[in-house]
Amino acid sequence: xxxxxxxxxxxxxxxxxxxxxxxxxxxxxxxxxxxxxxxxxxxxxxxxxxxxxxxxxxxxxxxxxxxxxxxxxxxxxxxxxxxxxxxxxxxxxxxxxxxxxxxxxxxxxxxxxxxxxxxxxxxxxxxxxxxxxxxxxxxxxxxxxxxxxxxxxxxxxxxxxxxxxxxxxxxxxxxxxxxxxxxxxxxxxxxxx
Amino acid sequence: xxxxxxxxxxxxxxxxxxxxxxxxxxxxxxxxxxxxxxxxxxxxxxxxxxxxxxxxxxxxxxxxxxxxxxxxxxxxxxxxxxxxxxxxxxxxxxxxxxxxxxxxxxxxxxxxxxxxxxxxxxxxxxxxxxxxxxxxxxxxxxxxxxxxxxxxxxxxxxxxxxxxxxxxxxxxxxxxxxxxxxxxxxxxxxxxxxxxxxxxxxxxxxxxxxxxxxxxxxxxxxxxxxxxxxxxxxxxxxxxxxxxxxxxxxxxxxxxxxxxxxxxxxxxxxxxxxxxxxxxxxxxxxxxxxxxxxxxxxxxxxxxxxxxxxxxxxxxxxxxxxxxxxxxxxxxxxxxxxxxxxxxxxxxxxxxxxxxxxxxxxxxxxxxxxxxxxxxxxxxxxxxxxxxxxxxxxxxxxxxxxxxxxxxxxxxxxxxxxxxxxxxxxxxxxxxxxxxxxxxxxxxxxxxxxxxxxxxxxxxxxxxxxxxxxxxxxxxxxxxxxxxxxxxxxxxxxxxxxxxxxxxxxxxxxxxxxxxxxxxxxxxxxxxxxxxxxxxxxxxxxxxxxxxxxxxxxxxxxxxxxxxxxxxxxxxxxxxxxxxxxxxxxxxxxxxxxxxxxxxxxxxxxxxxxxxxxxxxxxxxxxxxxxxxxxxxxxxxxxxxxxxxxxxxxxxxxxxxxxxxxxxxxxxxxxxxxxxx
Numbered sequence: 001x002x003x004x005x006x007x008x009x010x011x012x013x014x015x016x017x018x019x020x021x022x023x024x025x026x027x028x029x030x031x032x033x034x035x036x037x038x039x040x041x042x043x044x045x046x047x048x049x050x051x052x053x054x055x056x057x058x059x060x061x062x063x064x065x066x067x068x069x070x071x072x073x074x075x076x077x078x079x080x081x082x083x084x085x086x087x088x089x090x091x092x093x094x095x096x097x098x099x100x101x102x103x104x105x106x107x108x109x110x111x112x113x114x115x116x117x118x119x120x121x122x123x124x125x126x127x128x129x130x131x132x133x134x135x136x137x138x139x140x141x142x143x144x145x146x147x148x149x150x151x152x153x154x155x156x157x158x159x160x161x162x163x164x165x166x167x168x169x170x171x172x173x174x175x176x177x178x179x180x181x182x183x184x185x186x187x188x189x190x191x192x193x
Numbered sequence: 194x195x196x197x198x199x200x201x202x203x204x205x206x207x208x209x210x211x212x213x214x215x216x217x218x219x220x221x222x223x224x225x226x227x228x229x230x231x232x233x234x235x236x237x238x239x240x241x242x243x244x245x246x247x248x249x250x251x252x253x254x255x256x257x258x259x260x261x262x263x264x265x266x267x268x269x270x271x272x273x274x275x276x277x278x279x280x281x282x283x284x285x286x287x288x289x290x291x292x293x294x295x296x297x298x299x300x301x302x303x304x305x306x307x308x309x310x311x312x313x314x315x316x317x318x319x320x321x322x323x324x325x326x327x328x329x330x331x332x333x334x335x336x337x338x339x340x341x342x343x344x345x346x347x348x349x350x351x352x353x354x355x356x357x358x359x360x361x362x363x364x365x366x367x368x369x370x371x372x373x374x375x376x377x378x379x380x381x382x383x384x385x386x387x388x389x390x391x392x393x394x395x396x397x398x399x400x401x402x403x404x405x406x407x408x409x410x411x412x413x414x415x416x417x418x419x420x421x422x423x424x425x426x427x428x429x430x431x432x433x434x435x436x437x438x439x440x441x442x443x444x445x446x447x448x449x450x451x452x453x454x455x456x457x458x459x460x461x462x463x464x465x466x467x468x469x470x471x472x473x474x475x476x477x478x479x480x481x482x483x484x485x486x487x488x489x490x491x492x493x494x495x496x497x498x499x500x501x502x503x504x505x506x507x508x509x510x511x512x513x514x515x516x517x518x519x520x521x522x523x524x525x526x527x528x529x530x531x532x533x534x535x536x537x538x539x540x541x542x543x544x545x546x547x548x549x550x551x552x553x554x555x556x557x558x559x560x561x562x563x564x565x566x567x568x569x570x571x572x573x574x575x576x577x578x579x580x581x582x583x584x585x586x587x588x589x590x591x592x593x594x595x596x597x598x599x600x601x602x603x604x605x606x607x608x609x610x611x612x613x614x615x616x617x618x619x620x621x622x623x624x625x626x627x628x629x630x631x632x633x634x635x636x637x638x639x640x641x642x643x644x645x646x647x648x649x650x651x652x653x654x655x656x657x658x659x660x661x662x663x664x665x666x667x668x669x670x671x672x673x674x675x676x677x678x679x680x681x682x683x684x685x686x687x688x689x690x691x692x693x694x695x696x697x698x699x700x701x702x703x704x705x706x707x708x709x710x711x712x713x714x715x716x717x718x719x720x721x722x723x724x725x726x727x728x729x730x731x732x733x734x735x736x737x738x739x740x741x742x743x744x745x746x747x748x749x750x751x752x753x754x755x756x757x758x759x760x761x762x763x764x765x766x767x768x769x770x771x772x773x774x775x776x777x778x779x780x781x782x783x784x785x786x787x788x789x790x791x792x793x794x795x796x797x798x799x800x801x802x803x804x805x806x807x808x809x810x811x812x813x814x815x816x817x818x819x820x821x822x823x824x825x826x827x828x829x830x831x832x833x834x835x836x837x838x839x840x841x842x843x844x845x846x847x848x849x850x851x852x853x854x855x856x857x858x859x860x861x862x863x864x865x866x867x868x869x870x
Contacts, residue, residue, distance in 0.1 A: 036247070037247060037257075039232065040232070040240070040243055043232040043233065043235065043240055043243075044237070044240055046233070047236070047237040047240065050237070051237070074744050075744070078271075078748070081787070083232065083233050087233065157241065157242065157243070158240070158241065158243075159241065160241070178237070181237060181238060181241060
């Protein structure tokens with residue numbers, strides 16, 4: 001292989017390439033197009049701060065970022081990354097945090113729980129009790145099992161189920177507009193063992 | 194053995210530059226669309242109305258992969274970039290059980306142990322956004338640079354192993370490849386790229402696309418690719434003073450131009466595409482004069498396609514499609530007519546074909562009581578031009594083939610997916626096709642999909658498929674070759690068991706076993722009394738496949754697969770070009786907080802029988818790509834090494850080759866710079 005001859009050629013190529021491209025205010029296009037289920041679900045998450053008010057103690061100064069945590073959400077993570085990085089909602093920057101457990105999730109404003117293991121979701125919800133964290137998941141029956149916002153899929157669309165009791169219990173205030181777009185559910189009685 | 198090329202300085206090729214430069218100028222003039230449209234900019238209310246996609250090929254409607262009655266692989270645009278895939282063939286070859294053969298003429302696909310030498314990919318259906326892209330002369334579904342699909346215009350590739358004739362009709366025999374094109378919203382601005390690679394290869398590309406507030410999406414991209422190829426290729430079979438001692442000089446070149454465009458507005462999608470590739474033929478195939486500069490082949494194709502999709506108030510989905518396609522093949526083969534030992538007397542032979550067809554398709558799908566989905570559809574395809582011409586440049590010209598044919602194909606199909614229990618789906622479907630030439634053929638498919646627990650799914654599948662004899666096999670006549678308009682369709686029956694298991698959040702395991710039995714395969718019968726294509730061959734394959742795929746939060750991605758396959762004919766003789774095993778591993782490692790991705794791909798293609806007596810040797814191929822995703826604002830840089838270990842990968846020569854084995858390229862480098870705003 002002609003390494004010796006190829007490398008200078010490539011170097012020239014790149015130098016000229018850099019010179020040719022005018023460095024104007026550039027913006028990288030985010031990859032979108034055919035929307036996958038995970039991508040669509042991810043797009044919902046950064047919208048919720050517009051409809052939720054955190055209690056003063058959890059709100060922190062408005063200049064600090066609003067933290068979105070992800071726990072067990074491998075599918076949704078790359079999409080959230082693309083949607084959250086460098087963006088702000090209502091003048092407040094967003095930041096993304098990978099949470100390994102409920103203790104780390106407590107430090108977030110919103111936490112997305114991946115729909116893997118129903119037992120683990122129950123456990124995390126129990127450990128998050130009392131924390132002013134908006135819990136979001138696409139796990140089946142998440143809202144009726146004590147979660148706050150459930151992303152439910154029907155006929156290739158994402159619908160919202162909101163457990164109002166669970167939200168009000170931790171002093172989060174929710175915009176009635178969101179409730180109009182969602183189905184309000186109550187916590188179902190825990191199944192008998 | 195391939196001769197090592199003499200060192201040469203790279204000359205900057207003009208055509209590789211014009212396209213990107215033009216795009217940069219246009220790009221800086223265009224208003225910045227940053228922030229317009231895209232999911233991030235939709236309101237919550239708007240998001241509630243967005244429909245998502247999953248796998249759409251297996252049932253002609255979107256469904257989750259575990260529910261699909263088929264063995265499915267997906268390759269996303271992210272993977273295409275991370276692993277540096279250069280063509281659709283590269284992307285497909287990365288998936289479990291698939292392999293490609295390149296004879297420095299065309300690129301052929303193998304699925305489930307079948308890759309019949311010289312079948313021009315007629316037994317795999319290539320769809321572009323669900324629309325048939327196999328031509329109507331050879332039924333070829335191209336995947337190399339000759340393909341109507343340019344890899345950078347691809348959003349996602351869906352690969353269905355096994356038959357899908359119950360939905361798509363002819364050619365969905367061993368597998369179906371559906372390419373989902375990029376749309377304007379995926380770009381929202383302009384993008385330009387330039388790449389340089391070994392063997393004086395250049396690719397320049399300019400693309401633009403937007404999604405406007407009105408919902409209109411437009412996309413357009415132009416790509417130009419040129420390569421010199423190996424300047425000197427040595428073939429021992431031609432090693433004599435009369436044939437340049439077996440060295441083919443400067444005949445491995447390729448030049449390809451590609452355009453893709455689409456516009457989406459309210460339920461309408463208008464797509465158009467054009468591809469033109471010229472390739473030198475260095476192998477002296479079809480007994481043409483070796484090392485003659487006039488040996489070349491040219492394939493061009495174009496299409497316009499209008500699709501309308503609508504969801505009626507009751508949830509019924511309706512689709513209609515109207516398309517017009519064209520395919521042109523023009524090849525030149527110089528023949529030496531002199532007696533052995535005499536000075537050469539070269540006569541140029543021209544072989545060409547032009548196919549044109551238009552089609553109309555419609556489908557309607559409804560879900561009853563959230564339990565049962567019924568899909569009914571119909572297709573009408575008018576192959577109104579199937580012209581083939583072969584003549585010698587003598588004075589006056591000697592015409593061997595001047596065939597004009599046409600054929601109308603009509604098909605109706607239906608599929609029912611019934612959730613008998615929440616964790617059990619029964620899927621059944623069938624298609625009936627009518628051809629002018631051989632009348633009717635039916636292709637049923639049944640599947641049982643069972644989820645014994647939430648994280649696992651088992652599928653038991655049975656399917657039948659067919660491939661109609663094509664115009665080339667039926668009507669081509671040349672030096673002694675007879676036409677055979679009485680050919681019948683080839684048939685295949687397939688049985689398959691698949692198991693998928695999710696382990697934790699990140700890892701998915703799959704295992705599958707399949708048995709295919711193909712009858713009446715069309716092959717050329719060299720018996721002097723027959724000397725035409727006949728429905729003579731039979732083949733059986735047994736394949737076992739194991740795979741694991743993991744996708745982790747921080748960008749790590751890994752996939753390993755191992756396939757063991759046994760393919761034999763009716764007499765129990767192993768099929769040629771069917772490697773006994775395939776092993777693949779892919780790892781993507783994110784570095785510097787995900788700003789750099791290192792993609793490593795290792796593939797082992799097992800030993801396969803060659804058409805001439807003998808076998809190819811099993812070989813390892815490793816490729817590596819380093820991708821700097823955000824080098825500077827809008828810039829993306831990637832550097833790749835292909836065939837890192839510089840192994841000599843052997844592809845079998847076919848009937849038309851004197852070579853027993855044609856070796857693939859050695860180690861190659863590529864650097865690609867792209868800029869978008």
